[in-house]
Amino acid sequence: MRELIHQAFQLKELLILIGLGVLALLAEIFNFKKLLFPLVLTGLAAVIAVCVIDWTPQDTNRYFYTQMLNVNHYALGFTIVIMLVSIFWFLMSEKYFTDETNITDHFALILFALVGAFLMVSYSNMTMLFLGIETLSIPLYVLVGSKKNDLASNESAFKYFLMGSFASGFLLFGIALIYGVTGSFDLSQIAAFVAKSNGSLPPLFFVGGLLMLVGMSFKVSAAPFHFWAPDVYQGAPTVITAFMATVVKTAAFGAFFRLFWVAFNGAAAEWSHIMWVMAAATLLIGNITAVFQQHVKRLLAYSSIAHAGFMFMAILAMSKTAASAVLYYSVAYSLSSLCAFLVLYMVMQSRAGDDSIDSFNGLVKKKPLLAGSMTIALLSLSGIPPLAGFFAKYFIFVTALSQGFYWLVGIAILGSLIGVYYYFKIIIAMFFKAPQDESPINVPADQRALLVVLSLLILILGILPEMVIRLL
């Protein structure tokens, strides 16, 4: 017991996050709601600071809680990214937290979701993976439905919950089968089992891995398990959608990649054909379906599926560079998406929640800053140099080509082109079409600053991608 408490204090990242969550719950009782917002921001910044302090020059395995967590460079890198994006997300959603009732509950839910995200990127035991995913998902089921009087919000919460539980079931099944074959939940012991088997793995291992693949694909919304994403994204409150598209996606890919990198690396050939097809299908379905969307929120949902396809390629083409490619892609994609969602949020507020592409018409005349940031975000998402999104795709291409996935890269190129098509629909609407009405858009000063910071970050990450790439 004393040992456990002692260890709890060693892993400060988790301690701070849980502490913040508990604090948020207490805020309602002890009435310091006003203080909560700055407190949370400071807390998240502190997590980043702790991660930076914990960073050792050499990548070392630091195990915690009887080898349940392994906070190595990979975990720290992803944690920094997740916390950084969360800080920007909190700044963006300030209004969400001040307008609605039950503010403190929302704070606590988001913070506990972040605890789950931390566990998902630093687990070294499959039970911890499952716990992390559930800790992340359950708050989200609630948050998606947090517009209590809105039918769409309720519907999407229900859908998300149902689909999510299914996926968790698959995942658990898979974990059980893998445990049955290998006799362990520990990633490194599974890897040792794979290495020892010399390519003659029992069929049950294959089935277990496949079930886990299905479960994880649900979470990252890869085809053919992506159906929940557009409906849920559209129904959820916009800021929660932004959270799901950025933080949740990053955590899910962090977990997905870690599983296949550490545990199943030697057995990759077993299901590489299936993964190939899934990657190709995700790229094509996400991009092609996005073309037909008239609502920007739904369009961004499909685009997030398409980007999942790109990151999926890195999991298929497993290598050391693939890890940095996934990390870089997560940052680039999260920042660009967050910027796009922020502009969308502003535009939707001025137009009573209308998120059709037409509501962006003539935005450049009404608010050049919004149009400018949106353009940078969309150019980055479509992968135009020298923005971050381009380098993200570039690193994925390098990884995939170095492993010989030529055709998949061809499909990805096709996907990128289709992507340009629908992202540019919004750009054309902003710059070319006449505004539908003269309703003014109010952008508070702090949101303006946030937009500028995000746009600059997208550009700086593009000009100096090595900052992130060298981490892992």
Next chain:
Amino acid sequence: MIVGFLIFWPLLAAFLLLLVKGEQVKKAAFAFSLLELLVTGMAWYHYHQNPATDLLKMYGAWMPSLGINFDVAMDGIGVLLVFLTTLLVPFIILSSFGKSYKTPRAFYMLILLMQMALVGVFVAMDGFLFYIFWELALIPIYFICLLWGGEGRARITFKFFIYTLFGSLFMLAALIYLYLHTSTPTGHSFHIDALTAAGSGMSAQAQAVFFFCMFLAFAIKMPIFPFHTWQPDTYVNAPAQGTMLLSGIMLKMGTFGLIRWILPIVPQAVHDWGFVAVSLSVISILYGSVLAITQKDFKRLIAYSSIAHVGLIAAGIIAFNVQGIEGGLVQMISHGINVVGLFIICDMITSRTGTSDISSLGGIRQVAPGFALIALLIVLGSVALPLTNGFVGEFLLINGLFQYKAAAAALGGLTIILGAVYMLRSYQKIMLGEKSALTLNFPEITFQEKMVLIPLVILIFFFGIYPKPLLQLAEPAVTALVHKYNMGLMK
């Protein structure tokens, strides 16, 4: 040092425009571009003094662990194309003085940003950097066409954007493929020398794949049949200055790409598969010329003639001999000067009469003899009359093509005859004959317009009579390239 200034000055200048007020923005942009031209002159001078001077090189570690660096240098070919860029941009800016675009500041900022990307393309010695600049050039021109273009511009510029991006992504994949085959002490590298070493070491089949991926990107940019369908609409629809940027400079990115990023890297594939590229180029020559003859709109006619001219340049370059490549380089400069001149003429006619429809014009010489004379001189340059710049380039090109295959030269040579047909016929219809209702009060050329056109005419004849400076600049690099190619084939 100088090369760094040439790249970053337009970028800085674009932001300096933010400080300039109102109508002054044109003049400031013009002054900035003149300074750039002046520094290019310095670069030329230093290159002439000592081709290996450090002033024309710049190196900065960018992503050293990935073998990607900010590595730029100017050899003779680089000096030549940077000269083309920095020479034409002042003319393009000057030609806009008589117009008033909405939000002029953004317009000139985009032109200067475009200039930065173009200079970068021509001096990059790192494959990755080349790709970045290549794509970077696309964004400003897309917005120039989208914001200031004509009717239906959203659809047309979009087609242009998707088309060129399609090609470039294949180029990116090809460059990465090659990069993964390089080996230097520090791992893979994008430096052109490493890529060249890796390329010539690859199997003939792999070389062919690389060749076609790269050629696709360049062929779309130039454009060459059958990848040209974006071009006429885009040229006609873009604002006059956008068209000049596209045809005068941007299409040279494609032909330049052939010389720097295909010929030295995969010589075997050029030898094996060059005939495909040459055939397509020759088809472009004939196709562009014939369609130009049938055009009723003057701007569209120039657009098609551009397809024919660039087809000849590409064919000559891929023929891979000294005359062909030198001719290609000289003709890139000449075509840039001539086509910008033609588009200025066309723009003047359009803004004076409101149309560029050939049949509704006529008799301009009677009311504006000065304008007609200058137009004639520029037309002569573009039909490659001896003593004009067009003649030097096309003569060398056909000569080079003849060494490659006589039949190709015979077909390609038709461009001169057909070019004379469509250019002189349209000149006759527009300038000579009876006045039409639209040209009745055609204003004579103004002083400001003379300031644009007369220097262009002087350049046309100067390089026609004395092409030596251009040839001298191109020669060492071209001879070395061809020599290496022939040695390789003998082996």
